[in-house]
Amino acid sequence: MATAEKTKRDFGSVLQKQGLLVMLLLLIIFFRIFEKEYFLTFDNFITILVGATALGIMAAAQTPLIVSGGIDVSVGSVVALTTVLVGKLLATDMPSWLVVILAIVAGTSVGVLNGFIVVQLGVNPFITTLGTMSFFSGLAFILSSGQTVSIRDDLFDWFLYTKPFNIPVFVIILVVVMAFALFVERKTVVGRNIFAVGGNREAARLSGISIKMLPLGLYAVSGFSAAISGLILVCQLGAASPQLGTSYLLSVVTAVILGGTSLAGGRGSIVGTAMAVGILATLSNGFAHLQLPSYGQTTALGAALIIAVLIDQTSAKVRK
């Protein structure tokens, strides 16, 4: 009987992961049919990954946070704030390494603030980060007066133009971050505790797991990831703008949910998130090649999200 249950459970999660893989393959076939020249080349593959860097890094940090029962929708505004800060500080002739450090400190601080409000003051995570999102997004606009500034800096240019073995540094960063997140999820005590806290908070607490420090740390990591993403975007675009983060407002959470992580906590995986990020990046790349309006992307994304969650719920029922 136990074996039957096990098979069912496997079937559920396989369906979930296969579903994503099938979705990704269908997308590739679809775009290949309409764009025969360039879409299916190594160069374009790298282009897709470069485009996925910022989203992927933030989604890799968001996944354990949602698994633990939290959520951070403020990452988009932290990206905006970081880029604006970089623009402002570079204009003061501050050395660029110091600017990078300050930007990271600022982003991480927002994460710690989120964590403090949620964990210590007990405010609902969604509401907390919705509030800080609005707050810091506004702050980014005030600091920059809504202006976009272009950025020329040696350090930032180095990141943009260095390509060991013809692979951009960003892609290497993305792969390293994903691998690290996977490692934490599968091999470490912290990873296991994240699932325990999200799956059954009371049971985790009564087993001596800190149900405060762990989420606090995860919010800090989420803020940190947003700061890194902001820096990467400054490199890639050569510009700082308070509007940069707006597209990440929901796409990070969307990627995580699409990847099969349960909003209720306790269930999810980095592998799923990575595949979902792949789907999102391919979608936006393909739309650009076909010269379709970018709004169409948003529409396709919305449909994909609901279908993915439907698959998840159906497989959950199969499991029971």
Place this chain on the structure above:
Amino acid sequence: MISNDQADRARKGPVLQLESVSKRYGGVQALSNVSISVNAGEILGLVGENGAGKSTLAGVAAGLVTPDSGRSFIDGQEVQITSPRVAESVGIRLASQELQLCPELDVTTNVLLGHYPRKKLPFLVDYDAMKQKAAERLASLGLEDIDLDKNVGELPVVYRAFVQIARSLTPGAKVLITDEPTAPMSDIEASRLLKLLRTICDQGVGIVFVSHRLDEVLNIADRILVIRDGVLVDEMSKSEGTKERMVNSMLGEKTSGTLQARGAHVDDSQTALTITGLATSNGIESLDLSLKYGEILGVYGIAGSGRDALGMTIFGSTKPTAGDIRVGNQSIRLGSIRATMETGIGYVPAERRTQGLLLERSIKENITLAFLRRLAKWGLIQKENERGSAQNWVDKLSVKTDNMDNTAMSLSGGNQQKVLLSRWLLTGCRILILDDPTRGVDIGSKLEIYELLQSLAHKEKVAVMVITSDIEEVLKIADRIEVIRHGRIVLSKATPTQEEVARAAYLESVSS
């Protein structure tokens, strides 16, 4: 009250009759051939031990439980009470143990929930009429002092119970069934509730009053029924009723001492845990207790005795307001689970599914949860180490599974409990506290868990504390028994009889 009144009541016929009701749950005969009748304007007290069948009987009358056989009559007419809806339509009202109110809505809305007066236009609720109706309902029960505009969530618990009762008394109510309404209340609050029940009863409603508190039953009931192991064993009128007679009937022949605690094996053993002057804000008042290595201490108490708070408090889940807990000679930091675990105390909570297990995770992960840090190097889980440790306990406690990677959900109740025991045994804890360790566990696994606890205590010399509301359980497995009532230890003895335990738990409590 006035004798006239009572004569008057007796003249009224029975409103509700249940005839030869039987109900079986798996291997347990919850009710067998029980017949009761409730008269209009009468309060019928229903008492019995945990699991005697009181709640099942109340459930049958309210349409929540479908009996295997038996008939029911309202005003002499046979009815089939197949659902709560049918029960309501024939005039039966239930005010259950858990309050079923909407805390965010005001008193008016809660009292009339689902029965709002309408305006002539469709969909529009007539708020003025609503308020008036709610006020009338409360006034008829002598509850004018409840603020109609206040949200129910802001009311004290006793007022919430009043609102619940007012809500259940929609027009056409003939019988009101209350299941342990006073359990969460203090004596003063409870006495107000009893007064309210008397008011309702004087209006001609028949009341079935299910309670653990014998004083209250004696105080309020016109007639008392005692139920034991699903059988109606005694019936007494108010004048015949005494607490002694109720307790004797509840326990039956067991009082002759067929069951007796096992007696200590451990007179010379070291003291593991010493608790002095423990007090909490949720029911424990100045409690002293000690536990030795190598013994099973049974702590017995009825609902609301402070029993529920004890385990969690010792384990550091909630901070007590006063008191001292020592392991050996060392005082432990109160209110810290981590610090408590460091001293070698383990705790298995009462609610296996909501407080204990990660249902969707594997058996292995559930076993190693509390000890994972020690099975890791630099935060990295040592796979072989983890698997070996978990397998060791799966084998030792014979957890029935063919694969440790199966989810905890796939196990039966008894095996889930073994997983929780393994979690603590793996940590090498020397003091183990268990809340209701066999709740919802089948009889076979129950015996296995008992044997396990006994071998832990007597062979491995672990100090085991079993906190329970099951009187047979303490008598069966404990080497020593403490009885808790009103947040204090009222009996502490090596080999008490069942009668002594029950008397201490139920009797001589503060009369209202």
